[in-house]
Amino acid sequence: MTDTRHTYSVSVTWTGNSGAGTASLRSYSRDHDVEAPGVPTIAGSSDPAFRGDASRWNPEQLFVASIAQCHMLWYLGLAAQAGVIVTSYVDAPIAVMIEEPGGAGQFESVTLRPVVRIDASSDADLAEQVHHRVADYCVIARSITTPIGYEVTIER
Template sequence: MNRHTYEISLTWTGNQGIGTQNAWSYSRNHVVEADGHQPVEGSSDPAFRGDPTRWNPEQLYVASIAQCHMLWYLALAAAAGITVTEYHDRPTAVMIEEPGGAGQFESVTLHPVVTVAPGADQELAERLHHQVGDYCFIARSVNTPIHHRATILTATSAS
């Protein structure tokens, strides 16, 4: 078994001079950094007093699920002899907020549109999406149901 470690730096940048004296006295802004990477400017969701121009944890959660699915799908397609020429996804997610403020994601739905080379087995290309959950590190680590509604297209041949 291989063990991989991941380290980031998370810095709150939202102290407006008086710290967290109350819920309105501070910004939710923060910066996520990792060596060798561009910083990610984050905040909370605007529904929770966040900056709408910054990434929020909920968006990053959905993004990590979609990224992991795509990367494993591409690997499985390559191993199965399916040539993918384009991949685009616009995932959606539903989060439930409970009366006391706690909550959780109810579902994440991926909507990958996959273009494969002419002659590729489209049925196999579709089935591979169902295998990704067996491998994707993120999907295997969360308890949110993750769905996908894939569209498989065939690339047009240049004349």
């Protein structure tokens, strides 16, 4: 059996030249657009802690969102295969990034906190167990070294 390859391409365009380019750290905006064919443009910037615009998405938020989205989508599929009927899924993940002296940093942890509502006929223990299987499939989780934790709530 051969691997199937998928290619993902986006365009990231810096829109923050205020006229002086990058003459200094304060002379330009961190604003940029993230685009891909057929989907709305994401207005991006850096985190406000790094001179960014708080009204735009920053890479750190998008990183956490991609982990949560991937987990949710795999969870829903695995739950369906296991016979768990999910009727609602809401996640409010949190992540901790450590900034080192000099500005470098990395994520220390990501904690997914999904609240999953299941049909009364579904097995709550099985619904919880399915969460632990997701890490075997989610390409985002499998591609990063940041530890991902789970605080799962199952409701009926």
